[in-house]
Amino acid sequence: MDTQRSSPAMTARKVLETEADALRLLSDHLPADFEPAVQLILATKGRVIVSGIGKSGHIGNKIAATLASTGTPSFFVHASEASHGDLGMITEADIVLLISNSGETQELGDVLAHSKRFSIPLIAISSRAGSTLMKAADCKLLLPPAPEACPMGLAPTTSTTLTLALGDALAVALMEARDFKAEHFRTFHPGGKLGAQLSTVSQLMHGADALPLVDTATAMEDVLIEMTSKGFGTAGVLRDGALVGIVSDGDLRRNMARLMQSSAGDVATMNPVTVPPDMLAAQALAVMNERKITTLFVVEDGRPLGILHLHDLLRAGVA
Template sequence: MTEPHTLRPLPARRTTDEDLCQLGRAVIEVEAASILALGQRIGHDFARACRLLLDCRGRVVVTGMGKSGHIGGKLAATLASTGTPAFFVHPGEASHGDLGMITASDAVIALSNSGETREITILLPLIKRLDVPLIALTGNPGSTLARAASVHIDISVTEEACPLGLAPTSSTTATLAMGDALAVALLDARGFTREDFARSHPGGSLGRRLLLRIEDIMHMGERIPRVAPETLLSHALVEMTNKGLGMTTVVDTEGRVLGIFTDGDLRRALDHQIDVHNTRMAEVMTPGGRTVQAHSLAAEALQLMEKHKINALLVVDSENRLIGALNMHDLLQAGVV
């Protein structure tokens, strides 16, 4: 019975930690130089590509094979999240039916360092038949893909960062950077705002900070701790404990805010040896209290709390009637902090 075959790791070269660090630095330097060189090539062709994409009434279809495909997927995602509807199509799948995803109102961005990737060049006659704009990002201006494109953007590099000169490193970094340049130029040309970005990222922290309003997270109705100014402090403490917000509001008979009493106010009252069974809230409350409107952003509530070093805010209407309350814990739970 033969022994099962096992893969043996290649012997490692004798390298010091400094050797590894020097190689890492060299990679960064080569790739940085490749990106800097791209700036000299942004001109008429880049602007024309942007115009074609801005005029596109459908979707931007990004395609690329291998490592270029991974960069293409990222480019499509960046475009889609910054105001340019886009999606990625694998060129190998496109020639087996997925090309039907491209319509006459779309535009195509094709990525290929050589410009001769067979899975992409085989699609060129079909793209031409659809008569859609084709923007090519290649490292070879004389390639088949570059010649067939409506616009060609040169993303060539003088060397790969790989010591063997084989693994796509500088070339993919250059493609990624040029893709980002296109996406950001389009973002600005479309007047895309932080609020627009938040709407396409509702699950992200920025989306929560820019979209979430106080009315979405505030405590309302019976969940709001409230007492009258003549309420005894001992009874107010029960209200604070039951509602669990670390404070209670003090309101008049029409629900208008007169003041607030917090855990900090309680500690100060006890320091002065106040009788909790005979002291009324009007004597120990903090008059007024910080208030906000329900339609304000939750991020504004956070700014107020941080500015005034407080942990709770009262939400009032235009006539200063209490309609809600929230504290720092609510902002934490909502992901605003």
């Protein structure tokens, strides 16, 4: 018998199209209990306890991690381990989120019974509205009917993608409801490139002792000494303690003919670009790139607090 198989690329496209169609279906048919589930979680004083088994367990682990990192205290409890003592991790102040595509997963039985025994609110994610799990749930997050991408229709593929996406939607909705900002996000992501990008200017800048500063009346001979000694290739120009200008290498070249007969105020570029100390380092880098400059004075209420160099951002891993 002559059988014709699809190429790997054709198979990949078919899988992606199947799952993409399912995601659009989920978007068009968001579970009716989605908003009540968000409100239920916002009202809880405890944590969101996520549980599942098999592929649903792997997805649940990721959902719990995403919730925890975006301002909603959460952790994953393995359904089988729960039956051997880990039920003690679930308190009456918590909410339980159970995941089962069929809604009949036996291993979830003890967690389900525990939640009912202690009146712990229950949110369920499942594809079967009439299942045991969905009947028991306070909030029912029903996945729309969509075929698995597996050619036999058996391996959890589309269903796990939908569950993961619904978990992301839940986490982001909670983020917005809590007004969760970048500075909060950094608290839970201090490491790696993401942590660096979420650093603030004040965390990376050189402080007051390193600042190259002169007065508007300072002779350029002394300005050059200050620029050289501090090593930033620039000097901030002050008037009554406020930063009103900067002298850069470019300013020196533009005023070379009369440089040594001038004062800092004569040579400086006035009203320079500055940044506040609480600006994200990544935003400061964007300012540098846009203005094609390598240093920024950090200013608050008109007064210089520090200086930030492009190399500081590179060393921290922001770029």
